[in-house]
Amino acid sequence: MASTNNLGKREVMKKDLKKASKYFDTCSFQLGEFRVISVLDGILHADYGSMLNGAPPQEAAALLRSRNLQINSPVDVPWTVFFIDTGKHKVLIDTGMSKTFVDFESASPDKVDSPVPSPRSKHVFISGHPVDCGHLLENLRYEDIKATEIDTIIITHAHADHIGGLVNPGTDTLAFPNARVIMWKEEWEFIMENPEVLSRLNTYDRGPVPEIVQLKYAQQCLTPIKDHLTLIDNEQTEILPGIRYRNAHGHSYMMCVEVTSGKEILLGFGDAAILPIQLEHPEWLYTTDLDKELAANTRKKLCEWALANNVLVASPHFPFPGLGHIERKEQGYLWQPVVFQ
Numbered sequence: 563m564a565s566t567n568n569l570g571k572r573e574v575m576k577k578d579l580k581k582a583s584k585y586f587d588t589c590s591f592q593l594g595e596f597r598v599i600s601v602l603d604g605i606l607h608a609d610y611g612s613m614l615n616g617a618p619p620q621e622a623a624a625l626l627r628s629r630n631l632q633i634n635s636p637v638d639v640p641w642t643v644f645f646i647d648t649g650k651h652k653v654l655i656d657t658g659m660s661k662t663f664v665d666f667e668s669a670s671p672d673k674v675d676s677p678v679p680s681p682r683s684k685h686v687f688i689s690g691h692p693v694d695c696g697h698l699l700e701n702l703r704y705e706d707i708k709a710t711e712i713d714t715i716i717i718t719h720a721h722a723d724h725i726g727g728l729v730n731p732g733t734d735t736l737a738f739p740n741a742r743v744i745m746w747k748e749e750w751e752f753i754m755e756n757p758e759v760l761s762r763l764n765t766y767d768r769g770p771v772p773e774i775v776q777l778k779y780a781q782q783c784l785t786p787i788k789d790h791l792t793l794i795d796n797e798q799t800e801i802l803p804g805i806r807y808r809n810a811h812g813h814s815y816m817m818c819v820e821v822t823s824g825k826e827i828l829l830g831f832g833d834a835a836i837l838p839i840q841l842e843h844p845e846w847l848y849t850t851d852l853d854k855e856l857a858a859n860t861r862k863k864l865c866e867w868a869l870a871n872n873v874l875v876a877s878p879h880f881p882f883p884g885l886g887h888i889e890r891k892e893q894g895y896l897w898q899p900v901v902f903q
């Protein structure tokens with residue numbers, strides 16, 4: 563059922579698109595005075611079991627059964643980047659992963675000094691699932707946006723599928739050479755400066771790849787941006803007029819991005835949830851949350867805030883274009899995707 567609020571239906575400005583592949587996709591719309599585009603970077607081919615692996619197994623199975631799904635049913639998880647043209651600034655929220663990913667399957671702690679992409683890369687993500695990614699730049703070009711025009715990149719958190727696109731594949735050169743990169747100070751310090759980082763990361767259960775490999779990968783992507791970096795430590799700080807961070811700690815020291823133009827608000831959701839059905843049970847823990855209890859509380863808090871303020875949510879891993887509203891359902895919430903006309 564379509565959302566009944568006035569943001570539930572939006573005009574989509576979509577060019578006559580001959581799709582080169584199913585990964586070639588954008589979706590452009592107006593948010594107040596701002597132009598926003600959902601831009602697909604890639605798709606992870608996963609299964610429900612691994613995405614819901616922190617949930618009580620019987621409850622998760624029952625929820626999936628109600629949708630004619632099983633725990634091992636496949637699910638495609640998009641990696642979507644959100645582009646915003648404010649009129650004065652061209653902004654990205656996160657960067658996808660580029661094609662600069664580790665050949666995770668063959669990665670080992672012995673090779674941590676050079677977790678660079680292998681020419682034989684099997685295109686396998688941290689979780690062990692196949693992935694096709696790195697389509698951000700070509701999809702931006704399709705919208706006539708050059709990488710050199712991007713002047714601000716706002717990072718929600720420093721996981722590979724959000725920061726990998728900062729650098730060109732296999733290099734330490736910047737994919738967006740003229741962009742100021744914004745990060746939350748604690749997230750930067752956690753990944754780049756904290757001697758305890760590895761033991762904290764080792765509490766994850768993300769898959770077969772050692773956390774040290776993933777940490778080195780994140781550090782490789784972040785080190786080249788040092789001279790372009792602005793660290794923020796206050797939610798009230800305006801990153802750009804109408805744009806600021808909103809606390810979403812739990813998954814990591816993650817921050818959501820709140821974008822206001824006119825009477826409309828968009829919330830860049832980051833990884834506050836990975837699948838829409840997670841919203842029905844915000845208390846379910848997700849194994850890649852760094853602080854699982856905090857992440858569950860954060861999920862609830864963000865949903866309540868989005869609901870109270872009739873916010874358009876931009877969720878990078880929800881079905882493309884990742885745009886929708888949160889509605890209440892019993893003890894949890896329901897995802898209502900935007901209907902584009």
Ligand SMILES: [Zn+2]
Nearest residue numbers: 721723724833
């Ligand atoms: Zn993610």
